[in-house]
Amino acid sequence: MWRVLFLCMLAWPALADTVWLNNGDRLSGTIILMDGGKLVLDTTYAGRVVIDWKNIQTLSSETALLLRGEGVTAERAQRLQAAEPGQVRLLGETPRTLALRDINRAVPPRQLVDDLVWEGNLDLKLDIEREADDTDELKIKGDTRIEHGPWRHLLKGELEDKRKNDAQTKDNWELEYDLDRFFAEQLYWRSSLDWQEDAMEALRRQRSIGMGPGYLFWDDELGRFDMTLMRNRFRLEGEQRALTFDTWSLETDYQRLLWGTRVELYGNAKLQMPDIQQIDYVLDGEMGLRYRLNSWARLSLLYELDQVRGLGVTQSQRRYLIGLGVGW
Incomplete structure (x- = not known):
């Protein structure tokens, strides 16, 4: 029984959204949105943190996000998965890899209508x-x-x-x-x-x-x-x-x-x-x-x-x- 609890404790941090920075740092929390070249991450240890999009190496998200950008029009992802530096893996109906520079907006989808x-x-x-x-x-x-x-x-x-x-x-x-x-x-x-x-x-x-x-x-x-x-x-x-x-x-x-x-x-x-x-x-x-x-x-x-x-x-x-x- 204790082994199951131990494995659950190890898996718990994976439920958070994670951002890897170019300098090697890693931040975990909840992605509020990204727009205007800034990503807002809500953390339990520092409140809301604003990160320059250009300083992000890759990221992952356990919550659905609505993405917009170059070649990306209102795509809803079940979640995002970390990929190679400068990229992110979109796990939706059709999984594919996107360049971070092609994304200019990421927000949780709204209820009723997405926009x-x-x-x-x-x-x-x-x-x-x-x-x-x-x-x-x-x-x-x-x-x-x-x-x-x-x-x-x-x-x-x-x-x-x-x-x-x-x-x-x-x-x-x-x-x-x-x-x-x-x-x-x-x-x-x-x-x-x-x-x-x-x-x-x-x-x-x-x-x-x-x-x-x-x-x-x-x-x-x-x-x-x-x-x-x-x-x-x-x-x-x-x-x-x-x-x-x-x-x-x-x-x-x-x-x-x-x-x-x-x-x-x-x-x-x-x-x-x-x-x-x-x-x-x-x-x-x-x-x-x-x-x-x-x-x-x-x-x-x-x-x-x-x-x-x-x-x-x-x-x-x-x-x-x-x-x-x-x-x-």
């Missing part, structure tokens, strides 16, 4: 003060992104509620939906719908619809950056009046993983140039850091800037937020 990517974040900030004034403030920000084939769906939302001495001082929410259609690997066309409600301001409702081209500079496991130029139709509504006008807008979205993917630096900004004399521009921007406490929990630090310039006067509002959130 579906779904990710997002939800951040919560709660501020309770009991001093000279009793103040309760709640702010929730969330965004999610779904990619499937040439389509990309982006949904952003924000909810803010603030009460001071039982009197409500802030009550607003915003929801934005963007639909991108890629016509090339990096070029896309965006259609956007934005809806805002603010119960405490003179202009209670803001709606906009727009469309225009965008360019994706990069998008890999370590981050992404894209820029979109749009023409928009705005409508502002209040209790006494309504205003309709057109704008040009430039929007950026940036994300970068640091420190072995445990820290995320992110930021986005939208610059609006209205076709009216009263307003020169409107800028909404934010930049923040998220620290991954575990596979789903995040600690976030965020800086927000809202700025409006018109009739020679610039008005700015800055906010610093610390909160907890979840990510997927």
